[in-house]
Amino acid sequence: MESSTGAATACPSCGYQRKATDRAPDWQCPRCGIAYAKYAAAPAASQAARQQQYEQAQKKSQSERRTRAIRLRGLLMFVGGGIVYVYLFLYTQRVGGIDKVENANNGGLFAGLLFSVPGVIAMIGLFELASGAPIDTAMEWWDGLRGWQRGLYGIAAIIAVFFLIMVGVVIVG
Ligand SMILES: [Zn+2]
Numbered sequence: 001m002e003s004s005t006g007a008a009t010a011c012p013s014c015g016y017q018r019k020a021t022d023r024a025p026d027w028q029c030p031r032c033g034i035a036y037a038k039y040a041a042a043p044a045a046s047q048a049a050r051q052q053q054y055e056q057a058q059k060k061s062q063s064e065r066r067t068r069a070i071r072l073r074g075l076l077m078f079v080g081g082g083i084v085y086v087y088l089f090l091y092t093q094r095v096g097g098i099d100k101v102e103n104a105n106n107g108g109l110f111a112g113l114l115f116s117v118p119g120v121i122a123m124i125g126l127f128e129l130a131s132g133a134p135i136d137t138a139m140e141w142w143d144g145l146r147g148w149q150r151g152l153y154g155i156a157a158i159i160a161v162f163f164l165i166m167v168g169v170v171i172v173g
Helices: 036-094 097-105 108-131 135-144 147-172
Strands: none
Touching: 036 108, 108 135
């Protein structure tokens, strides 16, 4: 036996079992001629790279799938909430405006709140559809704000809602 890579060495490429009588250098396969070390090192390296590539692609497609699922949910909420909202709006128009509905139900605030639920769902859906981020993210953002920041956004929201109500009154009334 000439060295540690002598008789017992099997070629990683062709599987040839090296014999003591083989004349080829002990780093080389006598049958197919490849260098043992080169063959062993190269696939291992490329395999690690391939594994990394695979994991990155997997992660990317996972987050893309998640974003798509959120957008789809947003779309469903937007369409579903929007249809109910429009239906309610048309219904109140037919019976003579939201005032009539509120008077008939004898519970104006309750009717108003009920009326706004599908609208809120549609708005959340629109947010998720547009951003691809779940509404929880917006909630976390809200939780992370300082008191005075919330105050400012709150005032802005109240002004926006007031403005929308005025527009609604002008259109409906
Ligand atoms: Zn070989």
